[in-house]
Amino acid sequence: MPASLVRTPGPAEPTENVAQDRRSEIAPRAQPRKNNGAPPTSQALESPSEDNHRTLIDALVTSKIYQDYERAFTEATGLPVALRPVESWQLPHHGKRGESPFCAMVAGKSKACAVCLQLQDELVEAAMEAPATVACEAGLCDTAVPVKLGDKVVGFLQTGQVFRKKPTETQFKKVLGLTKEWGLEVGQKELREAYFGTRIISPKQHESVVKLLSIFAQHLSMLSNQLVVQQENSEPPVIRRAKEFINEHQTEDLTLGQVAKAVNTSTFYFCKMFKKATGINFTDYLSRVRIEKSKNLLLNPNLRVSEIAFEVGFQSLTHFNRVFKRILGQSPTDYRAKVLGI
Secondary structure: OOOEEEEOOOOOOOOOEEOOOOOOOOOOOOOOOOOOOOOOOHHHHHOOOHHHHHHHHHHHHOOHHHHHHHHHHHHHHOOOEEEEEOOOOOOOOOOOOOOOHHHHHHHOOHHHHHHHHHHHHHHHHHOOOOOEEEEOOOOOEEEEEEEEEOOEEEEEEEEEEEEOOOOOHHHHHHHHHHHHHHOOOOOHHHHHHHHHOOOEOOHHHHHHHHHHHHHHHHHHHHHHHHHHHOOOOOOOHHHHHHHHHHHHHOOOOOOHHHHHHHOOOOHHHHHHHHHHHHOOOHHHHHHHHHHHHHHHHOOOOOOOHHHHHHHOOOOOHHHHHHHHHHHHOOOHHHHHHHHHOO
16 A cells, blocks of 8 residues: 655754655465563663564563553543554554454454554664654555664554544445555445544544654663663672672773683683673673663763763763664663653
8 A cells, every 4th residue: 555654853853854655565474473471581682683672672662661651641631552663563452452443354354454454564764763654545544663782773652543633424335445546345434433433533632652662662772771771580699799890890991801810710700600601792791780870870960971971880971872773772861851851
């Protein structure tokens, strides 16, 4: 199905820019691998592979903060919301509260479902860098906002199945033709009720909805980093002692050799064991622990960024800024401004 691609403007950006319609062939994709309810390991959270992104998103979806947000968002806006990994071969809003009655009908037919899945692919491609909206031939819009781990996109917050202006009889006649192509056997009266019963929001309301998603996407990005730092599986006692030692001495000029000595192992053995148990190397883990500490200190507007950098153990402000941006995808100054609303 051709779809209008819309780069969703930020608060200070100009009006939307609609690109040319595009068509693409629908190709089957590998089904997601199940983790049987097992908690994600640090290795899974750090690796950039498709399966590990899916594991991270699964962990976020089951978190209390996401479930509370999903409930509040739908109750406040009447729209569905979903958190999905980058690679996902399913309709994110099907069966959810707030699902459009028209989309619920369409999802039940395989040919129509395939068309909708193609639209989801186009939406993901458009939203890799910033929030984006696509509109299907029936006139309904879907929106996605990227969720990142550092500077890497691991998933999307999505909402949609909504009109941004009142649908017309001309549009409905077009929809009647589409449903015949899809083999959707439903009465015209029932189809009309479902189509015109779909929620309508103004462009200004839609802009506010996208802003809400963007703010929460930032929170999820921060939570992703915390999941990397916090190992959820059981771990060897030597690794647990090493983490305790790192937390106690993180502000010092700490080396791999010092930590290995503190837990009575050789540097070589400890290096291999730490990477195997956590999925990341010692230097990266230490950096992430320090960045987590700095996030709390940045909440104090009276502390200079340079003071915070040295307080958490970085030897230079330049190094601190570089590591902070690599892990959280933004500078310490930008992070502070967003959190404090400066």
